[in-house]
Amino acid sequence: MSRLSEGGPTVNHSSFDSALRDVLASIRATSGADLAVRSEHARRCLATAVAKAASAPRQALEHVAAADEHLEYGELTDARTRLIAARSHLRGLRLVAARA
Secondary structure, X not given: OOEOOOOOEOOOOHHHHHHHHHHHHXXXXXXXXXXXXXXXXXXXXXXXXXXXXXXOOHHHHHHHHHHHXXXXXXXXXXXXXXXXXXXXXXXXXXXXXXXX
């Protein structure tokens, strides 16, 4: 376990970050797979990732919840925006873990 610069403990969220990256890749705005199928698959992946990352930063989890709602309505662009925002809340933790 690494420590933040303020001295508090942090948890390695690399698997959560990896899951978010995978979902982002799966919902690229390209032709091909059915929108509803891609959205439902992405929602299942997010649910699994959140269940395994209960200790992730609250802000990241809030963005993931909003992304899930956008996916429910097939709004891929908005969902991608929220997932990118969620990853930004993990970025500081990734940098600290990389330095340790």
